[in-house]
Amino acid sequence: MSISTPQTWEEFTEGIWRQNPVFVMVLGMCPVLAVSVSAINALSMGLATLFVLVCSCGLVSLLRHTIPREVRIAVYIVIIATFVTAVDYAIQAISLALYEALGAFIQLIVVNCIILGRAEAHAAKNPPLPAMINAAGMGVGFSIGLFALGAVREILGAGTLFGIGLFGAGFQPWVIMVLPPGGFFVLGAWLLVFAGWARRRKSGEVTQHV
Numbered sequence: 644m645s646i647s648t649p650q651t652w653e654e655f656t657e658g659i660w661r662q663n664p665v666f667v668m669v670l671g672m673c674p675v676l677a678v679s680v681s682a683i684n685a686l687s688m689g690l691a692t693l694f695v696l697v698c699s700c701g702l703v704s705l706l707r708h709t710i711p712r713e714v715r716i717a718v719y720i721v722i723i724a725t726f727v728t729a730v731d732y733a734i735q736a737i738s739l740a741l742y743e744a745l746g747a748f749i750q751l752i753v754v755n756c757i758i759l760g761r762a763e764a765h766a767a768k769n770p771p772l773p774a775m776i777n778a779a780g781m782g783v784g785f786s787i788g789l790f791a792l793g794a795v796r797e798i799l800g801a802g803t804l805f806g807i808g809l810f811g812a813g814f815q816p817w818v819i820m821v822l823p824p825g826g827f828f829v830l831g832a833w834l835l836v837f838a839g840w841a842r843r844r845k846s847g848e849v850t851q852h853v
Contacts (some may be wrong), residue, residue, distance in 0.1 A: 646687065654773055658781030660681050665788025665830075666759045666837035671757050674748045675789055676826035682805050684744050685793025689786025691749065693779065695726045696758050700766035700778035707767045718761045720753065727752045755786060788833075796820045 664670045671692075679685040699722050703710075712719045732748050734742045743751070752758065759783055766774040797803055800820030802810045821827045 650773075651776055654776045655780040655783075657777060658784040659785065660784070660788065662781075663784040663788060663837070664781060665791075666783060667841075668836060669834075670760070671755050671785065672830075674751065674755070675792060676747055676823070676830065678748050679789055679792035679796055679826060679829075680821050681744075681797045681799070682790060682793040683741070685784065685789035686750065687734070687741055688745060689782070689789040691730045691745075692752055692755065692758070692785055693782030694730055695723060695752055696761060696778040696782040696785075697775050698726045699723045699758060700761050701771050701775045703762045703766040704769060704771040704774035710767075716759075716763070719759060719767075721763070723758055724753045757781060791833055792826065792829050795833075796825055800825060 658664065662668060663679070665672075665675055667722055674688055674692075678688045704723050706718075727750065730752070731742075734745065734749060761778050763765060764773075765777050769777075794804060797820075799817045801816055802808060802814040817825070820829070
């Protein structure tokens with residue numbers, strides 16, 4: 644099935660702006676707050692989730708007519724767990740230090756409500772291409788949310804970004820930023836920024852229609 648370019652763009656951007664998993668739907672908060680102490684950890688978790696989202700939604704869409712409705716959730720979880728296992732082994736092979744930093748949150752991608760929600764609400768009802776495009780947008784939106792938190796927390800908490808020093812020796816790190824409360828503070832600030840942007844955008848659309 645082919646879809647038009649405007650429709651493709653609409654499917655992709657839905658998860659980045661209008662339905663951003665972190666800043667709009669506020670989903671998957673456990674990994675968002677736990678692994679966002681640094682930009683590299685946050686981006687790695689975001690990309691891992693993106694991969695699982697796209698692959699699992701594509702496979703769910705392909706099998707949507709053959710999966711019995713009564714066991715669909717169990718089948719979705721098995722599909723998601725398969726790709727999570729692949730990601731788990733890949734991260735171990737690429738960087739053991741990163742794997743240890745992300746810890747159990749890699750395996751917990753299996754129960755991430757974003758992935759299961761996309762499989763049930765969208766992939767199970769649409770052809771593979773739209774399902775994968777929509778999943779990719781959700782994954783990119785989730786990655787943006789994670790990176791936004793991780794970058795701010797690392798810059799203020801350690802004075803670095805991706806491990807590269809940004810300030811001089813006189814910089815005093817905000818230790819609270821690498822602690823659990825720092826995640827809540829930064830998330831709250833980003834939610835305010837995103838809500839303000841959405842309100843201004845909506846006001847602009849209303850003005851144009853008037």
